[in-house]
Amino acid sequence: MAITASLSLISGANDLVSDALALVTDASLSKAGTTTALANTTGLARKTTTTTDQYTLLYADEFTADKAHKVYIKNTSTVAAEFFTIHIDDEKLGLMYAGDWCLLPWAATDGVKAAFTVTFAATWATADTAVFDGVTIALGATETTAAMAILVAAAKYPNFTATVGGSVVTFTAKDSNDLSLIEEGAASDDYVITTNGNGTGTVARTVTPSASANDIKITPAQTANTIEFMAFYE
Amino acid sequence: MATTTAAVTLSSDLLSGSLSVTGSSTFMKAGTTADGLNQMRMGRNEIPTGTSFDLLDATASGVDKANKVYIANLSTDNTYYVIVIIDAKVIGRLYGGDWMFLPWNMDDVTHDLEITAYTGTNTIEWVKFHENETLLTQGD
Numbered sequence: 001m002a003i004t005a006s007l008s009l010i011s012g013a014n015d016l017v018s019d020a021l022a023l024v025t026d027a028s029l030s031k032a033g034t035t036t037a038l039a040n041t042t043g044l045a046r047k048t049t050t051t052t053d054q055y056t057l058l059y060a061d062e063f064t065a066d067k068a069h070k071v072y073i074k075n076t077s078t079v080a081a082e083f084f085t086i087h088i089d090d091e092k093l094g095l096m097y098a099g100d101w102c103l104l105p106w107a108a109t110d111g112v113k114a115a116f117t118v119t120f121a122a123t124w125a126t127a128d129t130a131v132f133d134g135v136t137i138a139l140g141a142t143e144t145t146a147a148m149a150i151l152v153a154a155a156k157y158p159n160f161t162a163t164v165g166g167s168v169v170t171f172t173a174k175d176s177n178d179l180s181l182i183e184e185g186a187a188s189d190d191y192v193i194t195t196n197g198n199g200t201g202t203v204a205r206t207v208t209p210s211a212s213a214n215d216i217k218i219t220p221a222q223t224a225n226t227i228e229f230m231a232f233y234e
Numbered sequence: 235m236a237t238t239t240a241a242v243t244l245s246s247d248l249l250s251g252s253l254s255v256t257g258s259s260t261f262m263k264a265g266t267t268a269d270g271l272n273q274m275r276m277g278r279n280e281i282p283t284g285t286s287f288d289l290l291d292a293t294a295s296g297v298d299k300a301n302k303v304y305i306a307n308l309s310t311d312n313t314y315y316v317i318v319i320i321d322a323k324v325i326g327r328l329y330g331g332d333w334m335f336l337p338w339n340m341d342d343v344t345h346d347l348e349i350t351a352y353t354g355t356n357t358i359e360w361v362k363f364h365e366n367e368t369l370l371t372q373g374d
Contacts, residue, residue, distance in 0.1 A: 003246040007333060009304060009361065011238040016274055016363075021238070023361065025306060027332050033313040041248055044255055068315075068329050072244060074257050080267040083300075086337065091323035092345070094337025095264065097300055101242060101257035102336045105318060105326025214324070230244070230255065 001037045003029040003232055005070070005103060031234045032068040038232045046076075048226045052219065054087070057229050060214040061176050063108035069233040071216060074101040076226045084220040084227065089213045096218075106231070111176025111212035116184075116205045118152070118191055120145040120167045124199040131192040132171075133157040148199070176212045181205065236270040238363060240302065240335060263365045264300040271300065276361040278308075281316060281351035290347040290362055292321075292340035299339065301364040303347065306333035308357040316356050319348040330356070338362075 004026055011021040029038050042058075049055060063069055075084060077098040086093045086102070096102065118130075124145065130137045135155045143151065145167035153164035159178060160171045171182075182190040188203040218227060241258040261271040281287060290303065307316055309330035318325045318334065321344055328334055338347060349358065 001246070001248050003244070003248055005333070006243040006245070007304070007335060008241045009238065010241070011236070016236045016238050016270075016272065021274075023304070025333055027306075030312065030329065030331075032327065032329060033315070035312055037246075037248070039248070041246070041253075043249075044253075066327065068327055068332070070326075070332075072242075072255065072257075080262065081265045083265070085339070088320075088323055088325060091320055092339055092341040093320060093325070094302075094339040095298065095300055096337050097262065097265065099259040100300075100337060101240075101259055103242060103244075103334055104336055105328050105332065105334055107317070107324045107326045109324065232246075232248075 001039065003037050005029055029070050029232050030068060038068065038070070038234050040233050042231045042233075044228060044230045046226060046228050048224060049220045051223055052221065054217050054219045056215050056217050057227070058106075058216040058231055059175070060108040060110055060212040061113070063106075063231070063233050065108050065110045067108070067234045069106040069108055069231060071104045071106045072101065072230045073104075073218075074228045075099065076228055082222050082225060084218045084225050087217040087219065089215055089217070106216065107214055109212070109214040112207060112210045113176045114173040114178060114181070114205075114209035115207035116171055116182045116203055118169045118171070119202045119204070120148045120169070121200045121202070122198040124148045125195065125197040128195040128197070128199050129193070130201055132190070133159050170206070172207075173209060176209055179209050179211060235268060236272040238271060242335070261302055261363050262300060264298065271302070271363045271365050273364050273367050274361065278357065278359045281349060281356045281358060283351045283354060286319065286348050286350040288346045289349045289360060292343050292345040292347070293367065294343050295366045295368060296340045296364055297342060299365055301338045301340065301362065302335065303338045304333065304335050304361045306359045307331065308359055309354075311354065314351070314353045314356050316358060317350045317352065319350065321345040
């Protein structure tokens with residue numbers, strides 16, 4: 001497999017400078033430090049904005065950090081005054097006017113995803129509940145703490161993944177930009193437990209999150225702006 | 235009007251169908267259709283490892299303009315790379331043989347375009363297309 005990026009920068013004689021400028025180059029987009037082609041692409045995507053808010057095109061969390069990723073972005077507008085600003089996190093890179101395109105290397109530096117544990121103890125009885133991230137676990141029968149942990153970890157949470165080890169469930173945020181801190185202890189307002197007997201679930205934060213500092217974002221100067229973009233990555 | 239065009243083709247057999255994406259733009263001054271970018275600087279540098287260098291200095295007159303920058307890493311060793319940085323924010327790694335083309339609005343005078351080489355001395359080539367630059371007076 002091969003990915004080729006071909007560029008030509010052209011200006012005629014007595015135009016920008018007195019001699020003609022013709023800078024033509026090809027690059028084979030390869031994995032970091034190798035001659036092996038990058039093996040993945042997001043495919044070409046197209047997005048039309050509807051506000052002048054900031055939009056995230058690519059989340060660094062979803063890519064391996066510090067590789068030879070490349071990102072192509074194009075402003076498809078044909079109205080000369082229309083532009084958007086490209087940012088990496090909060091850093092402005094430049095202005096993309098109608099028809100402009102760019103090809104960037106991208107470090108995709110990850111953030112740190114929040115994680116916490118819930119340790120289940122004592123007896124979990126019929127109708128006991130554990131509620132988190134919009135998901136309710138309600139027991140139909142008395143369960144051991146290990147069985148309770150398995151039930152909790154087996155559920156699908158919108159914003160977290162869950163793994164089980166004995167009577168402990170470890171939750172990890174799917175997005176490092178989720179900086180909310182889960183309240184710790186046996187009476188957490190974030191991980192809400194209701195028991196009829198003596199069952200407990202004690203929350204402990206294990207990883208403090210830090211936001212990704214490398215997401216690729218755009219801010220349109222006008223509400224409607226159509227952008228095409230694509231990443232090649234490893 | 236100074237007319238400079240930049241054209242790109244991205245082609246690959248990575249997918250089951252052929253991939254061929256093309257883009258072409260004429261460098262215009264910010265927000266205009268009749269006035270092309272009329273200034274240019276270009277250079278070639280050998281970048282030793284271990285130090286972050288200012289490749290291009292941001293200037294007040296260049297802020298929020300439609301400047302464009304091309305950088306190629308001419309190193310023939312694929313393990314050599316440079317990290318491209320704007321105002322301490324890492325953009326990405328440009329390995330031997332890679333090139334990049336980006337808009338650069340400078341944002342403010344601290345937003346220099348910086349470069350750091352790794353593995354060995356990297357040779358890079360660069361071109362900046364811009365407007366509105368005035369030369370520094372002697373002694374500045």
